[in-house]
Amino acid sequence: MALKPQPGIMDVSPYVGGKSKVEGVDRICRLASNENPLGASDAAKEAYQSIADDLHRYPDGGSYLLRSGIADAENLDADRIVCGAGSDELLGLLIQSYVGIGDEVVYNEHGFLMYPIGTKIAGGVPVKSAEKDLRIDIDAMLAAVTEKTRIVFLANPNNPTGSYVTEHELRRLRSELRGDILLVIDAAYCEYVDNADYISGASLVEENDNVVMTRTFSKIHGLAALRIGWAYCSTEVADVLNRVRGPFNVSLAAQAAGVAAIQDKAHIERSKELNSRLLNWFRQQVAELKLTTHDSVGNFVLVNFGGAERAASALEFLKNKGVLVRGMAAYGLAEHIRVSIGTEEEMRVVIDSLTAFTNE
Ligand SMILES: Cc1ncc(COP(=O)(O)O)c(C=O)c1O
Incomplete structure (x- = not known):
């Protein structure tokens, strides 16, 4: 066979x-x-080099110092943060945790390719919602939802179009989605945005148990090689992610460099x-x-x-x-x-x- x-x-x-x-x-x-x-910042490179004598040791499985560093720098709650080997890993783990065979995942037409890839790996069905002039169309996203939808993904700003969804539209999306659908806001590029009507999504996470924001150290922090991402979510979703992730999913070098990078304003x-x-x-x-x-x-x-x-x-x-x-x-x-x-x-x-x- x-x-x-x-x-x-x-x-x-x-x-x-x-x-x-x-x-x-x-x-x-x-x-x-x-x-x-x-x-990467010089401080991050130094931190990376500083762990050379500890390469035989396992890293802290809970990424405690990295989570605390992120929480301090971003004024967030460390208990709601889960770190991963790039945000790619966390996107995949979210799908694995909430999507079963035949379940649907809605994402925007020109959204990041890892959303449909991760969905297919889980046996789910990726459902593309049309954009308007290369901008995410919230009404089209809502119209793409069916009773089988488990997750709605949205990159804000979106890669590769570079457009963004306003705070008002993001809040409307969450309020019009069913409560049992997880809204994942992929904010990989949020540090570059200054527009007054933009939010990263952290406040939405704090107001709703069914919103996750994912972030990365691969872009503005210049640490793509080290593979560091993090999710900000309810403590319930964090508990789920902590069960499914690998026990040592973020390396010692990544944790050390990540803490230094996020402090280097x-x-x-x-x-x-x-x-x-x-x-x-x-x-x-x-x-x-x-x-x-x-x-x-x-x-x-x-x-x-x-x-x-x-x-x-x-x-x-x-x-x-x-x-x-x-x-x-x-x-x-x-x-x-x-x-x-x-x-x-x-x-x-x-x-x-x-x-x-x-x-x-
Ligand atoms: C929108 C978006 N999300 C997630 C990622 C993945 O980032 P990471 O390096 O943290 O896995 C990228 C990388 O290009 C991206 O463009």
Whole structure:
């Protein structure tokens, strides 16, 4: 008899991350994964190195110091925080915990691919809700809900579109959803947003037992390699996650560097300032090339080439110049590419390469 994985698993198209190398090209601009171009803070690097003599020890399974560090920095309750190996792990654990075979998970049309992937792994059915002009449409999300819906996922801001849902709309979504549906707000990019009508979702978590906010150290904190994410949720959901997660799911190095990173407010501010300056500059330069970009409150932006073939040629052209950005076909946005905001020098290289491409 042949081995057979659980239903749904073979329907998964494995997640393909951003490229990091090009054969024969030395200087590479890595702008495909929304990483922090300044890297991690010096304090985080020092903390990472400081644990070298303890590598034979298991880490604290409850990530106590990391949870306390996050709670202090963000003014939250440490008992409602669960840390994970990247927010990816926590998104998957939430699905595993609340979604069974045949249950439905609603997510927005251009939402993060890990939502449908995690749902299929659990044997659930991913249900896409249409967006309007690359913005999440709360009415469409509510209309996609059925009696089988267990979770509604929403990234705010959304990757890859860069748009966001206002506090008012987010609250309306929660109040119009059934109480037995978990609302997961993936706030991976929230630190970049300054808009007055935006909230990360922490207050909604404190007001409702059925809301989870997920966060990451992979973006503004520049620690993608260490895989650190956290969920903010009710103590009941935290109890569930603590039962299903691995007992030592966050490494010692990750915990040490994470505490230092979240305390380094100057590095966070520097990273944010660089991003907003270069995002504006880049969009203006792209407009001069007669290409359109979409409003983005994240550390990335979609550039529209007006057609899938043109976008694919641009992707290839940029790759040959050592500029690695992300093709968007997997997100149903094949006429776009997504460019992460890098250093000033990197963004100039992208503009020079796009100029050469449009002049070809
Ligand atoms: C919206 C969104 N959520 C979650 C993640 C995963 O982040 P992590 O590195 O914490 O797993 C990403 C990474 O690109 C993302 O864009």
